[in-house]
Amino acid sequence: MSGSRRDFIKISSLSAAGLLFGGHYVQSAMQAKKIADLGSTLRTPTVCEVCFWQCAGWVYKNDEGKIKKITGNDEDPNCNGRLCPRGTGGVGMYYDEDRLKTPLLRVKGSDGKQTFKEVSWDEAFDFIAEKLQKIKKEHGPECTALFTHGSGGHYWGDLIKAFGSNNIAAPSYAQCRGPREVAFLATFGEGLNSPEPLDIRDTRCLVLIGSHLGENMHNGQVQEMSDAIDNGAAIITVDPRFSTVASKSKYWLPVKPATDIALLLSWIREIINNDWYDKDYIEKYAYGFDELKNYVQPYTPEWAYGITTIKPHLIRESAREMANAAPAVIIHPGRHVTWYGDDTQRLRAVAILNALLGSWGRKGGFYVPEKMSLPEYPHPPFPKPTRTWRDAMNGKYKLADLALASGVCDATIPSPDLDCNIKGWIVNGTNLIMTLPDQKKTIEAINNLDLLVVVDTMPMEITGYADVVLPECTYLERWDDLRVAQGRNPGIALRMPVAEPMYNTKPAYWMAKEVSKRLGLEEYFAWDTFEEKLEWQLKQVGSSLEEMKRIGVKNLPRQYSDMFFAPGEEVEFYTNTGKIELYSTALEAEGFDPFPVYTPHAEPPSGYYHLNYGRAPMHTFSRTANNPNLTDLMDENTVWVNPKVAKEWGLKKGEPVYLQNQDGVVSDFPVKVRVTERIRFDSVYIVHGFGHNDKKLKRAYGKGASDSQLITRVLMDPVMGGTGMRGNFVTFRFNKESEVQS
C-alpha cells in the first residue's frame, strides 16, 4: 500500500488549503504587531475558553508583543500544566481573520433586502434597549430569555434577571448532561457538575459507557485516565464504535446501539446475585436494595446478550472485574448523555451500579468536591419574575433543575396553551443552529421573535439570524469573572487580557453594563472597572489582583469535609429518604419508574444506519471549525463506514457522499467516506461541529456534514426534558438531487 497513507490525506483535505492558511497567518501576524505591548516578555494568566473544562494557563508573547503560545498552569488542578490541543491551539481563536469585527444591525436595504449594517456600539445598545423596553411593556419582562454557554453568561444573566426574567438556558443541560444530573440527584441527592468529581487517577477500574475519553478531550479526565493506565487500572469500554479508548481497554464491549440499559441491568443482577456488592455500604447508606434485587432477577446475562449482542461470559467477566476493584471503581457517568430519551433512567442505572460497588465517596471512585464560595459584588436583589420557563412546560419536566434550552425554544413558538410566548432572546456564546436538535424548530422559534441579540466572536450560523450582532473579543483579550471550579480543593483562577481587543470588539461584561445603563439597571453593575470588581471579590477571600496576576491560580485547603467517607461515617444524602435511593422515591412521585426499565428503541430501516456522532480531540463542537491552528489538524469530518457497508454501496475511501436522514433531510454538503473497521455495520459516525453553511467562515464553510442538520427526530426524556439525539438514521446519496438509492 505504498503511498496510500498519504493519498488518503490528499483526498481528505484540500492541498491548497495549507498554503491559504499560511498566507492568512502571515496577514494576521502583521495585524498583531500593531497591538499595544502589555509587557511582552511577561506571561499573562488566562483561563481557557475553547471548551468548558476551564483550564488555567499562561499566555506568552514574543518580543514584538505578538501572542505566541499558551501553556497550562502547573498549579491548576483542571489541567496540571498541560492544556489539551484545543487550548494550545487557542491562539487561533485570536488570530482568526474571519472574526466578528464590529457591531452589526439588521436593516432593510433600499431594494427591500435585509442586510447587516455596521453600526456603533451606541447605536447597537440603543436599539437593544428600546426593543427590550417594548417587549417589557407589551408582554412583560418574563418574555425575554438568555441562551448562554461560557463566561459571558454571568453578566447577561445578571442583566436579564435585573430586567425581570429568569429564563436562562444553557445547551449544556437539556442537550448534554441534564439527565445525568437528575439521575444522580435522584440517587445520591447530588448532581455531579463540572469538572465531575471522579477520582480517576486512583481508580482500579474505569468503566466508560459511551464516554469517549481521548476523543472527548476533557483535560483532567484524560490525564487522570492516563495515570490510571500507568497504575495498572483496567478500563472497560462500552461503545458500539471502536473508540480510541476502546483500544486501550481490557474489555471492549461492542454494544448494539441504544441497548445499554439492558447491559446495565444485567451487570446489576450479576453483582447482586454473586454477592459482589458492598454489603456494609449498602446496608448503611442505601434505600430499596431488596426491591432492586427482586426487580433485576429476570435480567440475566443471557437475556442481555439477546439485546445487546454482548456475549454472556463477557458481561460476567467485566462485572467481576468491577467488583474486584470496588470500591476503587468508576462507572463513568458520561457527560453528553442525551441519547435515546430514556437517558435519565440509563444514568440511574449507572448511579445504582456505582452505589452497589460503594464507589460514591470512596477513594478511586467519586470524591466529595469542594468549591470556593466567592461573594458577588454587592448589588440590589433581583426582582422576582411572575412567570418562569417552568410555566411554559405545561407541568412537564418538573425534575429538571435548570432551564431547558429546547424548552425555551418551544416556548417561543406561539401556541394556544401558552399565555406568554418569549419575544426576545439574547444568545451568548452558543451556536443554537448547530447546537439544538431539530433546526427547523429553532428557526421557527427565531422567526417569532421581536428581538434576537447574538453575542459571539465568530460569524457562526446563529449570527445570521440576529437583529443585532455584538462582537465579543476573545478570551485572550479580556477580563472575566474568576474561575471558581469545584475539585479536590477549592480554588480560583484569573483570566486577564493579554492584548488589546483586535478590531472593534469588546468584552461581554462591558456590553451588559452598557445595556444596563440604557435600561436604568446600572446599579446591578455598580463597579466602574472590571478590575475594581475583581479586586473587591479577591479581597473578600484574602487575595488580590496583584497576587493573582502573578500566580494565576490559587488553591486553598479543603474547608468542609474529607474527600472521602470515613469508614462507618454517618452520611446524610439529600434525597427524600436521606439515603442513597436505589429505589427512587422522587421519580416515583412524579409518576416515573422507580427502577430503570429497558425499552427497545427503533432500529434503522433497511439501507439506513444509526447516525452516531461524537468528538474529535482537536475540535470543540462547532466553535473551532474555523480556527487556523486546529483546522490545520482536521479541516472536515468524514463519515465512518464499515467495510461491509462500503462494499454494499460501492463506496470508496475519500469518496464524497451526501447523507439523508429518515425524514428526507439531506446534508447541505457532501462528506468524505472513511472506510474503517472501527464502526459497526449498522451505524455510521461523524464528528459533530462540521458542515458549516455560513460563507463568512472561510475555512469551515462547506467542510463535511453537520450532524445537527440530520437530527430531526428528537427523543424527549419524559423525566427532565433532555433531547435524545441518537434516534436518527441516515442513508447515502450520491448527489443532492437524485432519489435515494436502494
Added chain:
Amino acid sequence: MRYAMAIDTKKCVGCSDCVVACQTENDVPVGYCRDWVVEVTDGTYPQLEIEIRSERCNHCENAPCVRSCPTGASHYEAGGIVTVTENKCIGCGACIVSCPYDARYSHPEGYVDKCTFCLHRIQKGQQPACVEVCPTKCMYFGDLDDPNSDVSKMLKKRKFKTLIPEAGTKPHVYYLI
C-alpha cells in the same frame, strides 16, 4: 550524551496536542508541521487493535540527511540532535529526499526545517514542547547514556521498536509497544 525520545503508543490518544504545541512553540507556520500523528488500525470488527504514534524527526545516529547536505547546514549538535542552520541552507532539498521518514519540510522562507528536539528548550533544562504538553504524558525525553533518564528507564521497562530499522538510520525516537 545521546538525546532520545520514547513514545508510548499504548497511552497516546492521538489528540495531536504535540503537533499544535510544536507549531506555537517553534513558529512553525500554519499549514506545516514538524511532528504528526499516525493511527494504524488492524483487524476486523470487533477484533481490533490500534497503534497511535506521534512521529517526528528520529534524530538518526546515522542520518542520511546530514550526509547528503552539501553545505553542512544539516548537522549533528551535541547529544546527537540533528538540526539545520538556516543561513547555511541553500534549500536544495537533498536532505528532504534523503529522509526515509519525510520528517523535513521546506519552510516558506526557503530553508529546510524540522524537529530540533526543542534544542532551545533543553539547553535551558526544559523538556521539549511536545513532551511537556502531552495530556497523556506518553512521551519521555532524555539522555540514553544516563541510566536514570526518563527514556532509559522506559526502554528498560518496556518493549519498543524504531521506525524502518531496515533503512539503517539508527533512530533515536523509540516507540513503546
Added chain:
Amino acid sequence: MREEVIISGRLNPNIDPHLEIWHWHIPLYLFLGGLAAGILFFASLYTILGKENKYIGAVRRAPVIVPFVLIIGLGALFLDLRHKLYFWQLYTTFKIQSPMSWGAWTLMAITPLSIAWAAIHIREFFPLWDWKWNVLRELEKFLIKNKKYLAWIILFFSVILGIYTGILFSAFNARPLWNTSILGPLFLTSGLSAGAAIIILFSKRKGERINFAKIDIMLIGIELFLIVHMFMGFLASTEVQIDAANLFLGGPYTALFWIFVVIIGMIIPAVLEFLELRKFHIPVLIPVVLVLFGSLMLRFIIAYAGQMSRWLY
C-alpha cells in the same frame, strides 16, 4: 483490514500526500550534466587516442555546446534552490558524502574547462575569430600546446560528472525506487548515448557518424539490459522495492515509461540507426532527437516516480 491514517492532518507542501520536492529542474539538470559528460568524454577520449582528425565532430564541433548545456543545467539547479541567496554556501565547504556537493564542485571545475575547450575550437565555426586581447591569445596558444593534458583533465572530470549525474538519485536510498546500484550505470550509459547522439548531429563525416551510430546502438543495448536487470532486481527484493517496481509494471508510470523511454527513446532510434547502417536513408535528426528525448524522459520519470516510492512502516 489495515487502515493507516495521519490523523493530525499533516499536509506539508511538497511532501504530502507524496514527495514532490524536486520538480523539472533536477531531472533537466541531470540530463544536461549527463549529456555534457558524454560529449566531453568522447571529445577528450578521441583526443587522447590521437584520433582528433578522424572524429572532428566529437572533438571539435560538438563540445562547443557544452558550456551552454552546463550553464543551462546550473541555471536549472539554481532555480530549484529555495534559499537562493545562500547559494554561495555550496562553495564554503566540500562534503565528501554529499552528491550535491560533488556536483557543485565538479561543475565548478568542468564548466571553465569546457569553455576553454570550446574556445580553442571556435574557429571550427568562425574561422576568422580573433581573441582581441593578447592575454587571451597567449592563453589559447598555451592551451592548444597542452591540449593532450587538457584532454586528460577533461576526461577525468567528465567521468566524474557522468558518474555523479548517474548516482545522484541512487545515493538517496530513502526512496526505494532509487535504491539500486543499477541506476548509476544506467544514467551514465544514457548520458553517453545522448552525447553520442549529439555528436552524430554535429558530425560532418559519414564515417564518424557510422562510428557513433554503432556506439549508440551498443549503449542502447546496454541500457535495455540494465533496465531489465533493474526490474528483476526490484522484484526479487523487499516489498517496498516490489511496490516501487510496480509503479512501472502496472502502476501510474507504466505507459509513460515503456512507451516514451523504452520504445520511443531507445528501441525506435536504435532500429533507425541500425537501418541507417544498412544503408537505408534516415534523416539524421530523427534518431538523435529520439535518443535525447528518451534520455531526458528517463530522468524525469525516475525523478518523479522515485519521489512517489516510499518505505512502509
